[in-house]
Amino acid sequence: MLFKLRRVKLYLGLILGLTLLFCFVSSIAEAHRPAFPDGLNKSANTAFQLDDIDISQAIYQVLDEEEQVWLSFYPEQSSTQVAIIQLGIPVLEETKSFRPKVALISPSLEKIDLPFEIPAGFGAIVYESEDGNAIREFHEPFTNTKSWILIEDQFEIVENGIHYVVIFSDTNQSGKFWFATGTKEVFDFSARSELNENISKVKSFHLPSVVLPTSTKVPRKDISKQTDTASESDEQKLESNERNYFKSTNGYLIGGVVVLIIVMVFVRRRFT
Numbered sequence: 001m002l003f004k005l006r007r008v009k010l011y012l013g014l015i016l017g018l019t020l021l022f023c024f025v026s027s028i029a030e031a032h033r034p035a036f037p038d039g040l041n042k043s044a045n046t047a048f049q050l051d052d053i054d055i056s057q058a059i060y061q062v063l064d065e066e067e068q069v070w071l072s073f074y075p076e077q078s079s080t081q082v083a084i085i086q087l088g089i090p091v092l093e094e095t096k097s098f099r100p101k102v103a104l105i106s107p108s109l110e111k112i113d114l115p116f117e118i119p120a121g122f123g124a125i126v127y128e129s130e131d132g133n134a135i136r137e138f139h140e141p142f143t144n145t146k147s148w149i150l151i152e153d154q155f156e157i158v159e160n161g162i163h164y165v166v167i168f169s170d171t172n173q174s175g176k177f178w179f180a181t182g183t184k185e186v187f188d189f190s191a192r193s194e195l196n197e198n199i200s201k202v203k204s205f206h207l208p209s210v211v212l213p214t215s216t217k218v219p220r221k222d223i224s225k226q227t228d229t230a231s232e233s234d235e236q237k238l239e240s241n242e243r244n245y246f247k248s249t250n251g252y253l254i255g256g257v258v259v260l261i262i263v264m265v266f267v268r269r270r271f272t
Contacts, residue, residue, distance in 0.1 A: 032140075032180060033057040034198050037069075044119050047072035047164060050181065054080040058180040060205045063100055063167055065174045068116050071165040075157045083155040085127050086180040087167070088138065090206040091146040098175035101128040104155050105164035115170045122164075127151045143199055145206040147178070176205060 033056060041048040047070035051057055061069050073083070087102050089095040103114060109123030118124060129135060129150040136149045157163070167179060 033186070034202055035059050036201055037061055041070045042067050043070055044072075044164060046070065049073065050165075052078045053083050053181050054078045054184045056180070056182040056185050058178050060176075060178045060202065061167075062176050063169060063174055065169075065172045068166050068168040069177075071167075071179065073163055073165070074161070075163060076160040081157050083157060083163070084181045084183060085151060085153045085155060085165075086149065087127070087151040088147040088149045088178050088180070090176050091137065091148055092176075092206075092208050094209060095148070095175050098173055098177075099129055099150065099171075100167050100169050100173065100175070100177055101126055102151055102179070103127075103164075103166040103168060105166060106155075106157075106159065107161055108159040114168075116166070116168060118164070118166075124166075125155065127153050140202075143202045143206075145202060147206070176209070178205075 033051070035048070035057060037048040037059065039061065040046050048059065050059070050071055050073040053073050053075070059071060063069055075081075075083075083104070085102055085104065087100065089098055089100075103118075103124045103126050105118050105122050105124045107122050109125055111118075111123045112126070114124060114126075136152075138147045138149050139145075140147070165179065165181075167177060
């Protein structure tokens with residue numbers, strides 16, 4: 001009886017392990033939770049509200065000329081006292097000179113000169129990419145996209161109440177960007193259709209707004225060369241990358257099943 005109980009526990013443990021592997025692989029592409037605001041968040045009154053800032057999340061949006069993108073969060077909705085500030089842009093010819101800035105607006109900060117109005121009683125601190133700091137190229141393997149990370153910093157929160165994050169350009173540049181915050185990865189049982197949609201949106205975001213006639217390279221001063229070529233159409237690259245992602249995901253699942261079967265066969269032979 002004891003032997004059978006131990007064997008049942010072993011089988012249950014293996015099944016649980018495989019289930020967790022499946023959940024991890026299926027949702028890992030959404031570990032940095034994506035969001036795509038409607039573009040109306042151009043003032044404090046229409047700011048797009050972030051989730052708990054301890055949760056890893058990324059906002060994908062376009063900054064238009066002479067406008068700002070406003071995000072907001074409430075520190076009391078989170079257990080962290082540090083807001084991660086990370087700003088990136090897709091690796092594209094059209095963005096190689098795009099240098100947006102980030103203003104964190106809080107009632108605990110002193111008022112400074114900004115090229116836009118902020119709510120009364122609030123101050124700000126500005127984060128920007130500096131010439132002395134190398135811009136890091138980042139490859140996201142699950143969506144197979146590349147970005148230049150312009151800003152990586154953090155803000156220590158000392159007061160509750162609404163805070164704002166504003167992405168802006170004091171030279172009126174426009175372009176694509178993503179803003180990320182949080183470190184805690186929260187996995188969920190997302191529907192396959194939702195996962196597919198998010199992957200497609202992120203991939204599309206990293207494609208050129210205008211298809212260039214020839215491939216281009218970015219001079220290697222503080223950033224790496226752009227590796228995209230014009231040999232494939234944008235749709236072909238998108239479909240190819242999606243197939244590669246799901247091939248990789250299915251490979252993990254098939255491998256896990258094979259390992260589970262081998263272990264179960266070994267256990268059966270061992271104890272029969």
